[in-house]
Amino acid sequence: MLFPDFDPVAFSIGPFAVRWYALAYILGLMLGWYYARRLAGNARLWPAGLKAPSAAELDDLLLYAAFGVVIGGRLGFCFFYHPGYFLANPLAILLEIREGGMSFHGGLFGAAAGVLIWAERCGLQPLAMLDIAAVVAPIGLLLGRVANFVNAELWGRVTDVPWGVIFPRGGPLPRHPSQLYEAASEGLLLLIVLAVLVRRDGFSHPGRLAGVFGAGYAISRISCEFFREPDRHLGFLFGGWLTMGMLLSLPMLLIGLWLILNSKPVVAGAAHG
Secondary structure, X not given: OEOOOOOOEEEEEOOEEEEHHHHHHHHHHHHHHHHHHHHHOOHHHOOOOOOOOOHHHHHHHHHHHHHHHHHHHHHHHHHHHOHHHHHHOOOHHHHOHHHOOOOHHHHHHHHHXXXXXXXXXXXXXXXXXXXXXHHHHHHHHHHHHHHHHHOOOOOEOEOOOOOOEEOOOOOXXXXXXXXXXXXXHHHHHHHHHHHHHHHHHOOOOOOHHHHHHXXXXXXXXXXXXXXXXXXXXXXOEOOOOEOHHHHHHHHHHHHHHHHHHHOOOOOOOOOOO
């Protein structure tokens, strides 16, 4: 099937064009913030000995997370995917930002760093705050991958499946709509799994939900990479089938499993920070 005739620009205000991709980031942060406030306000989810963040503290988290996503996403794109060019032209990191270039892995690492800095400043339990961020993060991943599809970018490999899509810049052959595969697995499925876990156990084991998110994202991303076209300037790494997306997901898988295996129940009266 032919790619739908989507306009990548959602709307314009004078000379400024607002793209769907930018809206996906903004809407993901806002919906995540709203969901986090609902979770923080549910006393049943927070065991004795663990302080929930206040509404005002979560307002601050939105700023920390936004900066983390943007800074981490940009630096990740520059140094994961084009290290030679940006090391030789460091000013291009800022000067060429209007031309685009964001890394999901970089954005995730940046957001995690923002959460940890915010938790430390607010005197909150760092791993528990990573948990609440992890539960809401798939919202942004879902919207971001749908925006990738609307932008007709990051398409999949050539295929003969009935739902293959002929993308405008992807050549004449149908390809896997891998952006939608990622939206369904990294986004919707992971959102549901974490929602079920937090409803069942709350934040009783700081770090466990963050671990499930990290491992779940890594497994989903590695699986979807088998259907996604590798970056043209990188191709397959080491002359085999490994892609950069797979390689960057491996540390997330290991860290996620470590957090799951080492999470401990909250002890009443323990320090929050």
